[in-house]
Amino acid sequence: MTFEALTTWLAEPGLSHYLILSALLFSLGLFAVLTRRNAILVLMGIELILNSANINFIAFSRYTTGTLDGQLIAIFVIILAAAEAVVALAIVLNIYQTFQTVNVDEISQLKD
Amino acid sequence: MELTVILFYVFALLTLASGVVVVFSKNVVHSAFALLFTFFGVAGLYVFLMADFLAITQLLIYVGGILVLLLFGVMLTTKVFDIQVRTGTLHILPATVVVALIATILVVLFWGTEWKMSGAPLDVTSTAPALGEKLLTTYVLPFEIASVVLVVAMIGAAMIARRDRKDRTSARSEGGSR
Numbered sequence: 001m002t003f004e005a006l007t008t009w010l011a012e013p014g015l016s017h018y019l020i021l022s023a024l025l026f027s028l029g030l031f032a033v034l035t036r037r038n039a040i041l042v043l044m045g046i047e048l049i050l051n052s053a054n055i056n057f058i059a060f061s062r063y064t065t066g067t068l069d070g071q072l073i074a075i076f077v078i079i080l081a082a083a084e085a086v087v088a089l090a091i092v093l094n095i096y097q098t099f100q101t102v103n104v105d106e107i108s109q110l111k112d
Numbered sequence: 113m114e115l116t117v118i119l120f121y122v123f124a125l126l127t128l129a130s131g132v133v134v135v136f137s138k139n140v141v142h143s144a145f146a147l148l149f150t151f152f153g154v155a156g157l158y159v160f161l162m163a164d165f166l167a168i169t170q171l172l173i174y175v176g177g178i179l180v181l182l183l184f185g186v187m188l189t190t191k192v193f194d195i196q197v198r199t200g201t202l203h204i205l206p207a208t209v210v211v212a213l214i215a216t217i218l219v220v221l222f223w224g225t226e227w228k229m230s231g232a233p234l235d236v237t238s239t240a241p242a243l244g245e246k247l248l249t250t251y252v253l254p255f256e257i258a259s260v261v262l263v264v265a266m267i268g269a270a271m272i273a274r275r276d277r278k279d280r281t282s283a284r285s286e287g288g289s290r
Binding site: 011012013015016017018019020021023024025026027028029030031032034035036037038039040041043044045047048051054055058059061062063064065066068069071072074075076078079080081082083084085086087089090091092093094096097102103104105 | 117120121124127128131132134135140143144147150151154157158160161162163165166169170173174177178181182184185186188189190200201202203204207208210211212214215218219222223227228229230239242243246247251254258261262264265266268269270272273275
């Protein structure tokens with residue numbers, strides 16, 4: 001790709017811009033899930049992944065289909081993300097009460 | 113360069129930069145507050161994608177709900193006064209390799225694919241009425257199921273997170289004997 005083609009690509013944000021942005025956001029979230037020890041940070045990584053998926057849905061809804069179906073799926077993703085965060089945090093709080101730690105590598109037993 | 117293009121890159125940069133802070137910050141509280149800016153940037157991108165209702169929903173639910181919940185989680189699970197709020201990392205090297213590989217594959221795929229574009233993009237001024245109509249006609253079953261899921265998650269979380277009755281009475285008797 002020549003330099004001029006790159007500058008024209010950069011000057012007109014389109015579908016691929018949003019897709020690449022969401023791919024980078026997904027990679028960041030995956031990295032957080034894989035490497036962080038704190039369970040809360042793992043949850044934050046999951047939220048990043050869900051947000052990147054939502055960007056994809058809405059970008060496709062805007063550029064390729066021209067209907068609102070992608071946005072509706074994004075609404076359901078947000079609903080499920082809220083439910084997931086609530087249940088996961090309740091589990092993390094329970095783990096903290098049992099083990100006095102939330103580091104995922106130290107929690108290797110089902111009970112105290 | 114047009115103003116909208118500049119604004120798009122501002123929001124994209126805000127999202128990615130604060131996302132990097134979320135992932136690489138040593139302090140959990142810093143990560144939580146950087147997540148605020150990530151959600152805000154994503155909401156701005158939704159506005160560019162003609163999803164005004166979803167942008168507001170993103171701000172209300174993610175910033176107003178999930179982020180506050182995560183901050184509560186941070187506060188309740190770290191001993192702020194005696195142990196530092198910092199956390200370590202695990203197996204950095206294999207994770208870096210895997211994530212770099214996946215990111216490269218995704219970016220190359222997204223860059224190179226010729227997506228089938230529709231000739232006419234969304235021509236609505238406000239998406240909220242159309243979304244509401246679809247939620248109560250085509251998508252009424254997922255809508256109802258989602259409400260049931262929310263109730264189940266709420267009750268389940270309350271049941272999981274509260275202490276057992278036995279624990280509480282024993283803790284109270286310990287406190288009384290002291």
